[in-house]
Amino acid sequence: MPTGNDRINAEGAGEGLRDLHTLTHGELTELLASLGQPKFRAKQVEEWVWSKNARSFDDMTNLPKSLREELAARLTLGGVEEVARQVSVDGCRKYLLRFPDGVSVECVGMPSRGKLAVCVSSQAGCPMGCSFCATGAAGLTRSLTSSEIYEQVMHVRDDFNTRVTSVVFMGQGEPFLNYDATLGALRRLNDPEGAGIGARHLTVSTCGVIPQIMRFANEPEQFTLAISLHSAVQRTRNALMPGVRKYSLVNLYNVMGEYVNKTGRRPTYEYALMGGVNDTDSELQALCDFCEGTLAHVNLIQLNEVEGSKLRPSTDLRAQDFVRALAAVGVEATVRNSRGVDIDAACGQLKQRLSK
Ligand code: SF4
Incomplete structure (x- = not known):
């Protein structure tokens, strides 16, 4: 033995x-x-x-x-190595970190009013192929281990030399295609003997991998869930997010109802506004219909432009139209600042730039 x-x-x-x-x-x-x-x-x-x-x-x-x-x-002790960084005028720092096998990922530290949020990657590259994303264009290299996800947070914490107050899984990769490692990292981040971050301040963002949404709902911790929605019109969503074509909006709507019933927690819907694509009147109406009567918060984000893509951000005035229309059906919406717009902030852009 x-x-x-x-x-x-x-x-x-x-x-x-x-x-x-x-x-x-x-x-x-x-x-x-x-x-x-x-x-x-x-x-x-x-x-x-x-x-x-x-x-x-x-x-x-x-x-x-x-x-x-x-x-x-x-x-x-692993040996994650920082190979590049960009620092934004708004204080955000974006890092390209390399693991011992040569695989690299991006993560971002976002300081704000005494708090430090970290955005981590769950995979190196991503198989989902979202049309507005630099990472999606390059495909998947491999999934990360839970400690590789955790180490990103520790790297940012040590660089800012301050406590991390929240973590979002919104970097490269689809966390629910790497469920066990994601959950392992969440638990280590939550553990008082790890990073000690409250479960509600740990947010997983998924494109809507439906089988894993209910699995996540059944975990005992009160982790937060965000759904990358980006359109409530099936045809538009299929074009923007081909990786979740097999999970229809109807099924997503139903499973989110079950999620809310089970957890009592309010999910966030992420909606990157793209001029002429998902900011039209009919798209707005579909979004209102999708959210009305449900427990939901909508984050409206102006698209980070990706080099070589024809997709463009919407306008601030249009974003305010969305906020008003959603409020009229009882849904709270927030227009989020695009943090680090001067530093290739959309996931995959720093890596893409350095690999040219
Ligand atoms: S937006 Fe997220 S899920 Fe979509 S391709 Fe990019 S990294 Fe993957």
Whole structure:
């Protein structure tokens, strides 16, 4: 029967040392026991990894030096590397981070009035192919692990040197096509011994992968759900978001009713306004019909223009028409500032620019 230590050595021999972030609590405890360490060491090591985001075993100053050396001989601490950044005049910082296998993703830190929100990627690239998105144009490279998602938040936290108050899964990727890793990251972010962020301040944004919406509703934590709607007209939505063509708006409407009944929580509908595409009178009427009588909040966002795309933002006046019309049917809507408009803020743009 191999011990955890044997397995770690065996994996290390074949494909490099194993990343400590990928060890379960049981595996870490087993490894430390095999090194003759008392039980409380696992908690100490985990605090360095998940809460303090140690980048080197030498940082773990409350561990004996000999143990730090033994751990360093068997494990790595991941090694996410920042390869590029852009800083906006509004204070947003966008990062391109690379993992040890060479795969890179974007994340964004958005400071505002003493708070720090982080937008993370759940996949490198994305298979959904949304026509208004730079990431969608490039396709999927691979899904991220839960610790790779978590490490993005820690990287931003350490760069701003302040507590992260909320996280949105609105970067590259469709989180519900990487459900288990997304949930693992959410739980670690929520854990008081991890990032300690309240569940209601952790938001997953999905294009509407219907089977996973009810799965999410049944999770015990009060995580927040946002739906990228972008049109309540089936034909328009099919054209804008081909990846969710198989999930009709009728089915989405029904499952969101079930979600609200089950959780009692108000979902957000994201709606990127595109001039002449989804900001017409008939589109507005369809959006009002979709939301009327339901528990819903609508976020109206002016489209971030993507190089090479014909899609253009709508006007501020038109956005106000949407707010008024939605209010008239009892639905609250907010026009969101496009943060970081000067820094390729739409997901995938920084990566796209650097790969040219
Ligand atoms: S908008 Fe989101 S879901 Fe759509 S292609 Fe881009 S990253 Fe994927």
